[in-house]
Amino acid sequence: MNTEEIYQRQGFGHTTGIGQRCCLLMVDFVNSFVDPLQLGGPHIQDAVKATVPLLAAFRSWGLPIAHTRVVFDANGSDRNLFATRVKALQALTEGAVGSQIVSELAPQNSEWVVRKQGASAFFNTGLADWLHFQSVDTVVVTGCTTSGCVRATVVDAVQHNFRTVVLSDCVGDRALGPHDANLFDMRQKYADILTRDDLLSHLHSRQGAST
Amino acid sequence: MNTEEIYQRQGFGHTTGIGQRCCLLMVDFVNSFVDPLQLGGPHIQDAVKATVPLLAAFRSWGLPIAHTRVVFDANGSDRNLFATRVKALQALTEGAVGSQIVSELAPQNSEWVVRKQGASAFFNTGLADWLHFQSVDTVVVTGCTTSGCVRATVVDAVQHNFRTVVLSDCVGDRALGPHDANLFDMRQKYADILTRDDLLSHLHSRQGAST
């Protein structure tokens, strides 16, 4: 019995579908995570490009949009164990170029930019409560890295009772092995894995009906 | 450049070491997760066996010990999205055989048995605050599954600023691919990966000195 069959027999791999109201969550699409010479990989640049029209669509529909950045205080006051272990994170301060959202996806108007210091976009931020206040029941996750902050965010999203969708071509990693392994885990246990165009066509038909 | 090299060049893979006071955390070592015909795998049975002498050592040293179980109310009142997606979890009620800690590791005396409804042992439980109250700075994680509740727990442990150690032979999964992939992710980003005997010899020398 292969791995897929084991999971299937034990009742994993179900989907939860798309609910009434989606939020687009873009995890850590910042300069340093896109640059393969810093914390990124070429795969992440592709994910950025794939996200551009998705963001435009969410804007056109007026749906909630949130970005995340890792931001530590330049004076070291909020350093935590995670940044002690992964020292490169300490350079991601409010004004650092590396911690700015990439220009292709620059936040507009009233889009919320969540400052975070952990892996999950939900950890010690008000994201779950904010989503609730926006009447969101479905979180569409893009960003990087698949095996890091995306995975951590997805686990928390489902724990907070949000239907969770990961767009396989809008998430990226610094290496493909962990990317694929984490898409497998998330699909089996936590999230529906769709392509960007699958989601867009689903939402287009719905939004078309409502406008 | 292979995956390992990419991570190394970007500054991952550091260790945080063992602090002043360890807690042994056993994640979901319950009957249904040990049984390959239910939610488990043979690999998990090996992890249980490897954990038995570890638990005895922590008991002999009087160090904090916590077990976790997934427990949902039999009346369905606390059903969440995770249990809607992974329906097998709904059967894990207070009295169900499948949700009891395996007999080899049965809780004793004042060991805390954390009831949880999510993947992470920290999510919506008081575990972080309890560990703080016990003056713990290092969490030693065993249990199952490596790619599920262990991974989710480890990410939260480091986010809560605990030094985190995963014992590679005391965690198990229903299939080896996800087990190995998640040990890789955790080692690179979140936890020190040791064998049980490495940890025991470290603690033996220390505890010997203090008694």
Added chain:
Amino acid sequence: MNTEEIYQRQGFGHTTGIGQRCCLLMVDFVNSFVDPLQLGGPHIQDAVKATVPLLAAFRSWGLPIAHTRVVFDANGSDRNLFATRVKALQALTEGAVGSQIVSELAPQNSEWVVRKQGASAFFNTGLADWLHFQSVDTVVVTGCTTSGCVRATVVDAVQHNFRTVVLSDCVGDRALGPHDANLFDMRQKYADILTRDDLLSHLHSRQGAST
């Protein structure tokens, strides 16, 4: 300028109203908090009586209902600083008479009974996520004590972005001074204060329209 005027001039005392879907939350209506010889007061018995028809109405409308109890493990494993300070809480174990919901308000069917170890019904419980999963946007708070667990719960409810209503005749305390002082604070900053009959008539008209 009296206290009321100071608050008014600074912009406090606004209301947030009743949203689309209410949950009835009954905080710690357990035997020991009703008994003036244990942790209660005669005022709390009145609050129980006033809550009986309210609970019946919520049941008839099929709206979400949650009860809370303070429950500590009899083996002392989950003792916290709060129970070290207020030692009487340690007796509130799963099977203790004092920690059972009073018979007049005994939970039915699939009503969730939240076990808590802190003052707030939200603290280290999954209550916020559960309410979100039930599509609740408004929490109607009853229970005891006004100056203790009710106040702590109300502050968390608004912090979690729930419109919060406190029913002045369905909450009680062991003494009237703290009861009144906390109703003042909550009205100025956190919650709409209504009588039970005000809320019932509001919901009657709405539910009547929808059925």
Added chain:
Amino acid sequence: MNTEEIYQRQGFGHTTGIGQRCCLLMVDFVNSFVDPLQLGGPHIQDAVKATVPLLAAFRSWGLPIAHTRVVFDANGSDRNLFATRVKALQALTEGAVGSQIVSELAPQNSEWVVRKQGASAFFNTGLADWLHFQSVDTVVVTGCTTSGCVRATVVDAVQHNFRTVVLSDCVGDRALGPHDANLFDMRQKYADILTRDDLLSHLHSRQGAST
């Protein structure tokens, strides 16, 4: 039987004392909360003055220090229900004069300035985890207002298992009735209430011994 006697008979009013390592937490000592024409009161100005030498002492001892400010994004993106209810909070943006720490207590060096959007300094911030990482077991609370953010912070501090001390002359409110009523509640249930000089003389003797 008066109120005090009722609480005493039921086992309230115990103290928890000062632990091994204190953090000085200054809640919302910002310009707008000091100004009686904005959100403050003259009593709060006294609390600021009393806190000045306390802060100097904590600095001289090298103990952890944290300030809090209410900060909302100027674009309205992180507006929550609390700021919808208390609209004056919306003006407290990163650059607003009203939301800067008062000059007498201006943060230095690596003191952490916690941005918060709720009443409690712990709510959706990383404060509990930060305190844990600093090995703090005792939180010394000063700031304003006694009946608002101080009270909410104190309840969370004890829920997170920190011994909690409130300095009666270093906390202030916009009116004296709520100030006194909340000191009563906190003393009975959550915190030790000391004067600044009581705490200083306690810490002086201890720090003297250790240096």
